[in-house]
Amino acid sequence: MNLQKPIFENKQHGPGGGIPLLKSLWEKFDLSLLFLQKGIVKHSGVSSWLMAFAYICGLIAQKPSVNQCADFTLDSPILKVLLKGESISQSAFSRFFSKPFEWLQFAVGRIQRLQEHPESWLSEGDVIALDDTKVAHPFGKNFPSCAGCLIVLAGIISGV
Template identity: 65%
Template sequence: MKELCKPTFEKKDHGQGAGIPVLKSIWDLFDLSLLFSQSGIRKHSGTPAWLLAFAYICGLVNHASSANQNAKFSTETPFLQQLLSGGIISQSAFSRFLSKPFQWLRFSLGRLARLQENNDSRLTDGDIIALDDTKVEHPYGKKIPFLCWLFDSSDKRHVWCINLVSTLAVLKNGLEYPMLWRFWVKTDQENEKQTKLDLAKQMLSEVRQLNKARLWVAMDRWFLCKKFLNWLMDENFDWVTKAKRNTVLFRKIYDPVLGKEHYIKLNPKQLLREVYPRVRVLGRGSVLSIPDIYIKVPTRP
């Protein structure tokens, strides 16, 4: 009997734009090309707007860091060249497209609605919305209206930046996707002032219009504002955040002398000292729940 040899496979490197057909199939699954038209974003520089956006996203996925590099990438990628029918997207076409005041927020809401219609991407009970604000440094563009000087607490310095407030969906099935976003604008006009908490409420309210599931909101410690927490609970959101050092916590205990339950004050440092031996035994990455811990919230009218 002849002994069969193991098959040999030719080793091939990925070509330019590998993975774009998969991205295009996801694009078609949610019918984003139609959504561009429905949002009033139809054509720019003689090219369909959805195709400009798709080509730019493909460039970003392949680490093109500027409009010029994206233009070069679109001319060198066979799949994009087929979509463009041999045409060319110039750097100026990309730049003008990205700076034109289209209805991007309307498009973003439509995209979120599409995601909630699909079984694999719909938010369900117990899924998480990560709420965050990020300072994106932008050393150029001094006349862009939403740029301002802000203190970056992580780097301990002032930066000329965009302050982006955003939400990210984290599903139990492992899927993650960006949801909604807002720019926080620094202004001296009282009638135009909006806090980051106002922007967060806007985005979460828009999510609630599309999805009524019981969701977690995970956020930074500076979001720990009692009025905002009340609002979250009124909207049927659960929440999780880090406690500030000066946060006053309460523990409910039973007093056998008084014969009733009452609250005693404590702080995060005391709690950590108390549970540290148990956390040390559990090891890194463990989660420990401490029951009967409360915070004081304003009395509702």
């Protein structure tokens, strides 16, 4: 018996697909509280966790720029509810992510949260991406192959 190669349809994502799942994971790891604990506070009248959450939702919905992520906050019914009818502008996203918050401390806190749950424990050899250096970007070729990652080595976490 020969199996044929499967045919995958390239379906477009709806303006909210995956957001409920992401929100439940966000709550499980209590990332909203982590933003506050690391001093990453409200920006442009929007809670920092909500700004980051909306941006991540945009990236998952294949919106590769802050401008498209800002537009996505207007298109997604779920984000409209979370934002209580407000929107996040492109400039608000840009200023938020370029502000000198303790992003590395947040990333370390995120890893600690993952370690609190058996299903997300890290094992030796696991790699955690801390930023977008793996994403195709004009400046990405200037980074070493593991820049912006943490690699788990025999019970310790090593920054690369």
